[in-house]
Amino acid sequence: MQLANQNKPSLWGSLLWKDFQQVKLAFLVLVGGALCLQLLFLTIALLTIDHKQLGPLSTSFLGIASGTPILLAVACSGMLIGHERQSGNWAWSSSLPVSWKKSLCSKLIVATLGSLCASLPLGIIPAIFATVDVLASYFSLTLLIFFQVIVLCFLATLLMRDTLVALLVAGTVLTVLHSFSLIPVLHSWPMNRFGISPDAAPRFWFSFLSTSVLTVGLGLLVSAFRWRWTYGQMTKIAFWKERASTVVTGHFRYRESASARPSEWWMMIVHSLRNNFVMGLLVLANMAICTILFLRMDDELHLFFVLLALLALGVTTFQSDQMLGRFRFLADRGIAPWKLVLSRLVVSLGMAFPAYLVFLIALAFSQGQFDRLMLGLFAGAIAFSLGALASMCFRSQVMAIGAAILVGVFSFIINGILYSWVLHDQQMLTQVNGGAFENILLLFLPIGAFILLVSIFWMARRWLVLDKPNLEVHFLWVSVLASLSPFCFACTFGFLSIPYAPEISKPVESSQAIEHIAPEYLSITDPLLAGDMPGIAILSRYQSETMHMIAGSANGSISTIRNELKEKGDQPIRELLEPILGELDRLQNEAKVPMSYGLKNKLNLLIVRTAALATIALEEKEAELGLRLWKLNRELQDFASKVNALDSQGARKTAMFLLLDLKSEGVQLIGGAEIYRSLVPSVSDERAESIQYSLAREQNTLQHLRLTSSSAITPMHWLAVTRFFPPLLWLYEREMVIDHRNQRAYFALLPKNYLTGEVRRQLELRFPQ
């Protein structure tokens, strides 16, 4: 027989092989997923921006590379200790002649070396763009947190029977322990390179706590492992005296005397409460602690943690039924699948959503962002449903939570990329035109949660009845469908929200639809920048309206501003300027921390808004105010190019276009060509591009094609939905430009946004000569 001829492995070989096989899948999925994310980011970055500007992106790549080993540490703890204990493998392993020391060492080696080695490929992309000291800083911090996670998660899973509860408790303990030391260090870390920080106090507490946690945790881990491996296998640690069964029995007895027997629904709800209550409370406590801790940071981290907690709460929905196949007890007694599912969901949702609602309302009040309430609510519903579906489809808790997190993060990122992609071709700022699409997306967001919930009921019968239901595959395609459907629906049926599109069904010859913008929108002014930069003013009505929309987007409508300007002079603009200056001070003060998305958006908005306000001020002959605003804009641009060059690229380009489009009267108003030149930011890719664009227009190599709504009708015009399905529409627009290039070198297309009626971002194509 072949087996008899095989070579016998060594003791270490056996142990390491077994432990590695246990976590192999988690390694593959997590590292593969993280690598895909990095490559996705890199591809998008390379396609959309200059490769020289990839440096600032290194923090995103480093974030993924640092987070993956920590996730792997959690997964290893779950699989090597928690899953082994729950499935009974632990008992068999400990009956073999292998000492607890070797077993512990093997698990630690696989978890530590495996995680770190598996994460090495993730360091390749950051290593290309980040500097050595930044890499060293990230590596040291990652290593420290990684070891702490390993020790605490191993310990918790050894002490507690339920893996998910154990991991949650470990996470909470770690977060609380670090709350007073790690966050101040993180604040000062990027600027001070973690180690040469002048802020000695947080560094001391961080080092002290880290060392203490590792030392104490390691000692406890060794003792706990030995105890569990030998005579502590059957011991159950209870944090409270288990009297619930007697209470329930007593209650049933009472009901028995009152009526014949408790109702089926009552039994199911009580059963569900006993299954999920403690775990749910732990998750909610974790959610509360993380929220309180991370609210200190001006970022969306707290929302991320809360969504993660909701996902975890969703995972608890069916996990108690899954453990040791307990659901079979109910299935064998003929309980209807939908009743079982509903009773579990009612309890889980009953715990999750009141808490989440309170959190959202508190957040809305504290930040004054009520518009995000519904978005948060729907996102929460999707996160919870995704967790619940995972808990039904995966028998192992660790696999369930891992799959749910992975799919959730991927969906979030892919939706974010798609969303940005759509808005990228909208007018300059998402705040102006993005709102319309955001509203449509919001409208379709509940579809994601609906699909997930319906799938849970749909799969319930298969889950209960079949021995090998193979629900993992169903989970994959349902979660992908649920994640992408809101976006696809929003794109596909977005046209329904177009209030007025009279020419939507009128096919017109494409040649008739092409309108040359020149000469009515073109007026060539005197050269203002000696030598390299002639000044050309093209002030189309579109741009003018857009500027007013930008200026008024946060503080009232354009008509209000215009009326106020007429009545009160420059007072309203001055009132607008004061908060901007205040914001700038705050941004400068907070610039030492890594910029959050919120801060980046604010900075970009400030850059464009000051440029637009400056243009309006000059239109209204407010010379001093206009100059002040342009100077402020220059400062903002310089500031942004230093701290956030990549993400502020679009906003800076927009501001430069507005400055280049200034008419000669405007230039004279601010004090002439010399001052005008001083307002143009120093050498940058954006500046060069703006100048090149202006030059191209002056040399008349640029042909503007303004597509009216009728001209945008695709060859498939009979299918109206394709008119707003961005991929098809954009494909058509590009094809049209290629058809009409007429040996020209440079084209710009001004396609219309059907939601707002405004011109979207110009589509520019350069053709090789």
Next chain:
Amino acid sequence: MSEVISVNNVSKRFGKKTVLDNISLKVPSGVVFALLGENGAGKSTLIRSMLGYTKLNSGSISVCGLDPLKKPLEIRRQVGYVSDAPGLYEWMTVAQAGWYASGFYPDGFLRNYAARINEFQLPADSKIRDLSKGMRAKVALSLAMAFDPELLIMDEPTSGLDPLVRRSFLESMIDRAAAGQTVFLSSHQIQEVERVADWVAILHQGKLQIVSPLEELKSSVTILDLSLRDPLLALPDEMEQLEILHRIQKGRTIHMMVRGFTSAIELGLSKHANLFEIKAMRPNLEELYLGFTQPYESIQARERNGQGKSNQTEVA
């Protein structure tokens, strides 16, 4: 005959519940030793104590001359153990499980294991998760026996096995004992155990009722069926000399299991006017088991407390 297992005054409590109550027994080498008892009698706890998985409240255990709590590793090298629910890794194939376990044992493990799985007709390339309960039990047995241990401790080893394999397996236990190795097993399959067991111990509610070589036990106990002329009359005085282990009375018939029944007592009983028929026979293991787990003392105690049935005396 040296002792492989020695259990001395062992007590174990879980909370307020006493699971093992002052147990003492000795298992000689080269025998098949069967531990019998009802569910929850403490069989698994006693077995786990022998392997060092449970700390005792009092008493001591020695297995192969070693203290299980102090030398658990040495014990695992000498003892093959099959638990009632062997937690094999479900993602492993049958072959991989053997290959993995072979790393912890001396050379020859893989060859023996291959022979075992061949004997049990197990598919080497099938994953454990795809096997039936009985096939998993066969894998666990193959793993426990593959290193040819001096002592084999098995907790319900035949649970899930089909009758043919069960019979073959139990017979192989006799061969092991004949070869000088010791087999300690707990089982509910009393009839099958009877065929192979040399020694038997009966555990009831944490207390050891009897430890004895099976044949000796059988010969010391007699089943008596007495037919009475008048059930209201007292039984003969000779009955006082007997140790009644178990008694059921139905009408004019008394079914008893007694110890100390001799030919002299039989002669005395046969002369008694109230007894018109006496049948004496040797009990089988099942009857012995029932006798020791439903002792006569408890019946008497019940009757004294007024809980006994008047006409038909039900056992306690």
